[in-house]
Amino acid sequence: MEVVQIQRRLVDYTKSLFMEGFLDGQFLQLQQLQDESNPDFVVEVVSLFFDDSEKLLNELTIALDQPNVDFKKVDGHVHQLKGSSSSIGAQRVKNVCIAFRNFCEVQNIEGCLTCLQQVKQEYYLVKNKLETLFRLEQQIVASGGSIPMIEMGF
Amino acid sequence: MAMAAEAKFHVLAVDDTLIDRKLIEKLLKTSSYQVTAVDSGTKALEFLGLNNKERNSKADASVDVEVNMIITDYCMPGMTGYDLLREIKGCSSLKDIPVVIMSSDNIPSRINRCLEDGAEEFFLKPVQLSDVNKLRPHLMRSRSKPNINKRKAAEEIVSPDRTRTRFNQAEERSSSPN
Numbered sequence: 001m002e003v004v005q006i007q008r009r010l011v012d013y014t015k016s017l018f019m020e021g022f023l024d025g026q027f028l029q030l031q032q033l034q035d036e037s038n039p040d041f042v043v044e045v046v047s048l049f050f051d052d053s054e055k056l057l058n059e060l061t062i063a064l065d066q067p068n069v070d071f072k073k074v075d076g077h078v079h080q081l082k083g084s085s086s087s088i089g090a091q092r093v094k095n096v097c098i099a100f101r102n103f104c105e106v107q108n109i110e111g112c113l114t115c116l117q118q119v120k121q122e123y124y125l126v127k128n129k130l131e132t133l134f135r136l137e138q139q140i141v142a143s144g145g146s147i148p149m150i151e152m153g154f
Numbered sequence: 155m156a157m158a159a160e161a162k163f164h165v166l167a168v169d170d171t172l173i174d175r176k177l178i179e180k181l182l183k184t185s186s187y188q189v190t191a192v193d194s195g196t197k198a199l200e201f202l203g204l205n206n207k208e209r210n211s212k213a214d215a216s217v218d219v220e221v222n223m224i225i226t227d228y229c230m231p232g233m234t235g236y237d238l239l240r241e242i243k244g245c246s247s248l249k250d251i252p253v254v255i256m257s258s259d260n261i262p263s264r265i266n267r268c269l270e271d272g273a274e275e276f277f278l279k280p281v282q283l284s285d286v287n288k289l290r291p292h293l294m295r296s297r298s299k300p301n302i303n304k305r306k307a308a309e310e311i312v313s314p315d316r317t318r319t320r321f322n323q324a325e326e327r328s329s330s331p332n
Contacts, residue, residue, distance in 0.1 A: 026280050033180050033283075041180060048173045079229070083258045084173045087280045 003145035010136040014150050017133070022126050027089030028150065046130055049088045053123055056081045060116055064109070074112060075104035081119070092122045163293045167191040168198045168226035168238065169256070174279065178225065178256070181286045190221075195233030198224065199241060202248055221251060222293050227279075228257035228264065236268060243272040252292040256281055 017023045034041040056077050063074045082097035096119040103111030137147050165187045169175045175191045182189045192198050202221060224242065228235040235255050242248045255268045258279040265276045274292045277285045 029280070029282060030177075033184055035184075038180065045173060045176055048176065052173065079258075080171070083171060083279065086258060087171075087173050087177055089280075 003140060003143045006136060006140050006143065007145060007148050010133070010140065011148050011150060013133060013136060017129055021091050022129055024089045024091040026086065030088060031149070043134055046088055049084050049090070050127060052084050053081060057120055057123065064112055064116055069109060071104045071107045075101055078104060090126045093119060093126055096122050162186060162188040163222040164188040164190070164220060165223045165225060166198060166201060166221045168195060168224065168230070168235065170194060170227065170230040174227065178281060181281060181283060184283065185286050195226070195230060195235070195238035195241070198226070198238060222296060223252045223254065223289060225254040225256065228255050228268070229259070239268060239271060239273055250296065252296055254289065
């Protein structure tokens, strides 16, 4: 496939992620911060997000599986997940976290379990999308092309 | 605008989350600041205090690790950003360093309390480049005060193990925060 085609595919794909709400403006901010002195900045930050999230999702699963759920602890984990998803622009994950925290506050176990399910779903979705995006970028770079900047006109 | 080869402003960033530390560091470096990032209020205070002990024992410690600003997350385990703010403002040789607080939660009472207790700015996370641009006036203002920190610190040196004071370099902060 020609570089130009992959570039177009990347642009369309990225735009669709914004349209569908997977990513928000913060992701663009990350891309804008990337430069020659730190060409892997976005991948590095997103990888940290992946590592962090998987740890947190495990801890949440364990915490919500206890006979006496410690809602403060659960809320602490969700707060962290909300923070990191917000920092990279993973909007849908962040939004579930907001709802999740509300359920923690009122100590609603069913609500929490539902949110846990949802946040896992959203996390794996956005992880998948971002990995696809990075793969497209790699293909472009490997073919000697440059990664197009997305103009979103927010 | 800048006079002959001014050193970069040195910002101390404090955040317990690795992602946010990486982010704030990048934002600050992109804005041409020198950055030191630590993961707790305790480490921040150590950094601010330890510098001075080290410089004290060196013959001519011309390496100036003066800190021009502290930017800290609010929610941290142990010492919160607010606790750190209070420590800094309560320490005579550190209190003139501008402090900025960041938080992911938009809680007006929290914001007001921080600002009332001496924080220059309060940024909501995720912090943007436009937020970092707001820092420069605070830094310029501190720098334009003619060696106020340095003079004050010199006056306060009374401990017997200090045999000399140096007036033309960034002075040691007083021995320990209150």
